[in-house]
Amino acid sequence: MLVLDWILIVVAGWFALGFAGIAALRNTAFVARVLFPAGALLAAALAGFAAAALPGSPETAVLALGLPGLPFHLRLDGLSAFFLLVIGVAAFGISVFAAGYFRHGEGTPPGLMCLEYHIFLASMALVVLADDAYAFMVMWETMALSSFFLVTANHRVPAIREAGFLYLLIAHIGAIAILLCFGVLQANTGDYTFANMRAQSLSPLWGSAAFLLATLGFGAKAGILPLHVWLPEAHPAAPSPVSALMSAVMLKTAIYGLLRVSFDLLGAQQWWWGVLLMAVGLATALYGVVFSAVQTDMKRLLAYSSIENIGLLFVGIGLGVLFNAYGMKALSALALTAALYHVVAHALFKSLLFLATGSVLHSTGERSLGKLGGLMRRMPWVAWLSLVGVLASSGLPPFSGFVSEWLLLQSFLFTTGLPDSFLNMFVPVLAAGIALVAALAGYTMVKFYGVIFLGQPREPKLAHAHPSSPLERAGLVWLGAGCVLLGLFPAQLIDLIDRVTQLLVGGGIADTVRANGWLLLAPSSPDRASYSPLVFLLVVSVAVLLAVVLVRKLYHGRLRRAPAWDCGYPAQTPRMQDTAEGFGQPIRQIFEPFFRMRRELPSPFDAKPRYSVTIEDHFWHWLYLPVAGLTSRIARGIGRLQQGRIAIYLLYSFVTLMVLLLVVVKA
Amino acid sequence: MNTLLSQSINLFAVVLLVLAFAMIAQRRILTLIHLFTLQGAALAAATLIVGYLTGQHHLYFSAVLTFVLKVILIPILLHRVIRRLNVRWDVETLFNIPTTMLIGIVLVIFAFNLAAPIAGLSTSIARGTLGIALACVLLSFLMMIVRAKAVPQVIGFLSMENGLFFAATAATSGMPMIVELGIAFDVLVGILILGVFMFQIREQFDSLDIRHLEKLKED
Numbered sequence: 097m098l099v100l101d102w103i104l105i106v107v108a109g110w111f112a113l114g115f116a117g118i119a120a121l122r123n124t125a126f127v128a129r130v131l132f133p134a135g136a137l138l139a140a141a142l143a144g145f146a147a148a149a150l151p152g153s154p155e156t157a158v159l160a161l162g163l164p165g166l167p168f169h170l171r172l173d174g175l176s177a178f179f180l181l182v183i184g185v186a187a188f189g190i191s192v193f194a195a196g197y198f199r200h201g202e203g204t205p206p207g208l209m210c211l212e213y214h215i216f217l218a219s220m221a222l223v224v225l226a227d228d229a230y231a232f233m234v235m236w237e238t239m240a241l242s243s244f245f246l247v248t249a250n251h252r253v254p255a256i257r258e259a260g261f262l263y264l265l266i267a268h269i270g271a272i273a274i275l276l277c278f279g280v281l282q283a284n285t286g287d288y289t290f291a292n293m294r295a296q297s298l299s300p301l302w303g304s305a306a307f308l309l310a311t312l313g314f315g316a317k318a319g320i321l322p323l324h325v326w327l328p329e330a331h332p333a334a335p336s337p338v339s340a341l342m343s344a345v346m347l348k349t350a351i352y353g354l355l356r357v358s359f360d361l362l363g364a365q366q367w368w369w370g371v372l373l374m375a376v377g378l379a380t381a382l383y384g385v386v387f388s389a390v391q392t393d394m395k396r397l398l399a400y401s402s403i404e405n406i407g408l409l410f411v412g413i414g415l416g417v418l419f420n421a422y423g424m425k426a427l428s429a430l431a432l433t434a435a436l437y438h439v440v441a442h443a444l445f446k447s448l449l450f451l452a453t454g455s456v457l458h459s460t461g462e463r464s465l466g467k468l469g470g471l472m473r474r475m476p477w478v479a480w481l482s483l484v485g486v487l488a489s490s491g492l493p494p495f496s497g498f499v500s501e502w503l504l505l506q507s508f509l510f511t512t513g514l515p516d517s518f519l520n521m522f523v524p525v526l527a528a529g530i531a532l533v534a535a536l537a538g539y540t541m542v543k544f545y546g547v548i549f550l551g552q553p554r555e556p557k558l559a560h561a562h563p564s565s566p567l568e569r570a571g572l573v574w575l576g577a578g579c580v581l582l583g584l585f586p587a588q589l590i591d592l593i594d595r596v597t598q599l600l601v602g603g604g605i606a607d608t609v610r611a612n613g614w615l616l617l618a619p620s621s622p623d624r625a626s627y628s629p630l631v632f633l634l635v636v637s638v639a640v641l642l643a644v645v646l647v648r649k650l651y652h653g654r655l656r657r658a659p660a661w662d663c664g665y666p667a668q669t670p671r672m673q674d675t676a677e678g679f680g681q682p683i684r685q686i687f688e689p690f691f692r693m694r695r696e697l698p699s700p701f702d703a704k705p706r707y708s709v710t711i712e713d714h715f716w717h718w719l720y721l722p723v724a725g726l727t728s729r730i731a732r733g734i735g736r737l738q739q740g741r742i743a744i745y746l747l748y749s750f751v752t753l754m755v756l757l758l759v760v761v762k763a
Numbered sequence: 764m765n766t767l768l769s770q771s772i773n774l775f776a777v778v779l780l781v782l783a784f785a786m787i788a789q790r791r792i793l794t795l796i797h798l799f800t801l802q803g804a805a806l807a808a809a810t811l812i813v814g815y816l817t818g819q820h821h822l823y824f825s826a827v828l829t830f831v832l833k834v835i836l837i838p839i840l841l842h843r844v845i846r847r848l849n850v851r852w853d854v855e856t857l858f859n860i861p862t863t864m865l866i867g868i869v870l871v872i873f874a875f876n877l878a879a880p881i882a883g884l885s886t887s888i889a890r891g892t893l894g895i896a897l898a899c900v901l902l903s904f905l906m907m908i909v910r911a912k913a914v915p916q917v918i919g920f921l922s923m924e925n926g927l928f929f930a931a932t933a934a935t936s937g938m939p940m941i942v943e944l945g946i947a948f949d950v951l952v953g954i955l956i957l958g959v960f961m962f963q964i965r966e967q968f969d970s971l972d973i974r975h976l977e978k979l980k981e982d
Contacts (some may be wrong), residue, residue, distance in 0.1 A: 741977050
């Protein structure tokens with residue numbers, strides 16, 4: 097049996113679990129204890145099969161589904177196998193967590209949730225397997241629709257319905273662009289299989305048109321700059337496992353689509369495509385991270401952080417395109433390796449963080465940062481595992497985020513070798529932007545972690561926060577372990593990514609990496625730059641241990657008496673801590689032009705001072721509201737046609753018929 | 764014999780057209796149903812003759828189907844509906860009959876003009892009547908537009924289907940059997956649904972005047 101068949105069995109299993117959920121519509125215990133764990137096992141199996149398929153040669157299959165004469169073509173190659181691996185690994189942790197997460201009586205019945213969740217998983221797996229535009233679009237839309245229903249699980253809240261509408265709207269704008277892109281790619285042959293699209297060689301003009309449409313379409317799903325507005329609305333609206341799945345996996349299918357179109361289906365690449373992707377990506381990353389720093393809702397903060405990471409991925413892909421356009425295969429492979437590594441790293445740490453916010457939300461009922469604090473003592477598991485996620489997300493060694501960001505910066509260092517003098521001056525400047533984004537991401541994560549888990553509880557009710565359930569912990573442990581292992585043993589994953597880059601650009605960095613052994617990661621040569629995570633970990637651990645021992649034994653060992661004035665803190669109250677707003681304030685000052693801010697400051701004589709600040713996105717007022725206004729004006733104009741009289745409606749059809757007949761007669 | 768029969772096709776076609784005009788001018792609902800029944804009978808007869816002359820036996824089935832449906836079943840249904848709705852003796856005030864008739868004449872000329880090139884391509888025995896068939900369709904459409912009550916509109920709709928059916932017979936010796944069966948079934952279901960609608964409209968507004976439906980539009 098082919099590996100593809102096994103993967104299809106897994107996908108069919110997901111569908112079956114979904115429909116089993118319908119049968120047990122309101123049986124929360126059955127859905128949570130049987131169906132979700134079973135889905136998790138299937139996800140693990142998927143990851144295993146995908147890892148097995150990664151080194152193999154492409155496999156194809158034709159499903160007898162779809163329209164008559166238009167079956168679904170599937171193909172499993174290195175790129176799809178890699179993304180299936182990401183889906184499987186992340187979905188395993190998220191499904192295990194979800195088994196412990198869904199409780200009784202929350203909006204949508206659990207069985208329906210189970211159906212939508214598993215169809216979502218299955219459609220994502222099929223999106224990356226699709227080998228013709230028809231199957232791809234059907235699965236892409238299934239993915240969008242199932243996730244729409246998951247986002248609006250709590251549809252009785254008007255804000256959540258609005259978030260769902262915004263998501264669906266932008267998803268459809270993207271889908272239209274993708275459809276048009278496939279239309280350009282098939283070059284008027286009428287054959288929409290990817291094999292045919294690969295065989296076509298488009299003129300530079302049409303190739304660029306296809307590329308731009310793909311960037312727009314997949315960018316809408318991924319959340320690049322002008323189309324990012326749905327992410328901070330939809331992610332907080334959805335239940336946490338769903339936010340995790342959307343942010344960790346669904347955004348990555350958009351990255352998959354972009355890679356598939358720009359490297360696989362389009363033949364020759366233009367250098368300016370890469371520059372465009374990098375510029376858009378950097379703008380998105382900067383925008384995302386700056387907004388992330390001023391958020392006060394923990395899930396919105398993470399949603400903006402996802403936008404930032406998507407921006408970084410676009411920069412990586414753009415750099416890959418740029419190198420590839422000049423025929424620098426090895427460097428292109430390096431940039432793509434960085435991007436693909438970040439795909440995995442982000443999938444793991446962002447789902448970990450989203451799930452952690454889910455645990456916090458469940459145990460406290462709060463998601464506003466201003467009302468949390470001090471949860472480290474109440475929820476030690478979640479707190480320590482979040483610390484891993486936060487460190488990985490900030491790009492600190494020895495965790496996974498560092499490896500990908502380091503590789504990305506490394507690949508930027510080679511841009512001086514580009515044969516265009518303008519480019520080799522301009523592109524390294526972007527590396528400075530990446531460094532800025534990485535630093536701000538660290539700032540944001542300090543805020544996220546510090547305000548939620550450290551300090552003292554800001555509300556009395558937090559004293560009753562209960563620790564997370566064992567299944568929730570298991571899911572978090574799996575994802576946290578992934579972050580650590582990817583950080584410590586990068587060479588192994590790079591070995592796998594090598595198959596993908598071989599496929600995409602015909603080059604890879606695994607050979608150079610392997611030559612230096614698995615301890616030392618050196619993408620080009622060890623004299624130039626190298627990173628040894630285990631040694632780093634060892635040194636850091638020893639340093640920390642020494643510091644602890646020294647402080648404990650030498651400093652606290654001395655005689656130390658109780659305070660007189662206690663360093664000015666005789667009584668500490670939770671209100672004396674830095675707040676989320678306070679922590680984000682410097683960023684708000686420095687990046688003021690980014691925001692549309694309304695602030696209400698209390699006067700010094702106010703007996704009950706109130707302070708409020710609302711921060712909005714400029715794009716709402718620059719882009720979305722004008723477009724919405726125009727649309728409703730046009731709609732009102734067209735609405736005049738609606739008279740309400742049947743005779744008038746009949747007259748419309750009659751006149752249309754007569755005019756058409758006249759045209760026929762004249763022709 | 765055959766010349767006589769082929770002439771009679773033209774005769775029935777003319778009967779169809781005259782009946783279509785009569786329906787436009789007719790104010791009584793009961794008489795409208797009678798006219799519709801007659802139209803169905805003429806259609807069935809024309810189909811039968813075309814079938815006999817061309818030796819296409821499936822047209823016999825079409826003729827029988829037309830007869831059962833449009834001469835027996837649908838008129839019975841319509842009679843029941845108007846009896847139940849108590850509009851049997853209703854008289855409708857119509858918008859300027861002579862003007863409507865003049866527009867109808869223009870439509871007939873237009874239809875003939877339209878049909879001329881198509882009839883030239885056709886090999887069917889009844890190709891000369893294609894213009895009449897199209898004229899019937901357009902006239903029935905016109906009738907739907909000018910009527911203000913629900914029952915005459917439904918009759919206009921059914922009569923339009925008659926015209927279409929005749930056009931198919933005239934141009935290509937009938938549609939494939941399966942299509943014909945499908946359409947016949949559609950018409951039957953359509954009339955049932957429209958009957959239900961009429962009762963509902965009556966229930967809501969105490970009248971069958973479709974002007975009341977105007978307030979259903981969205982503002």
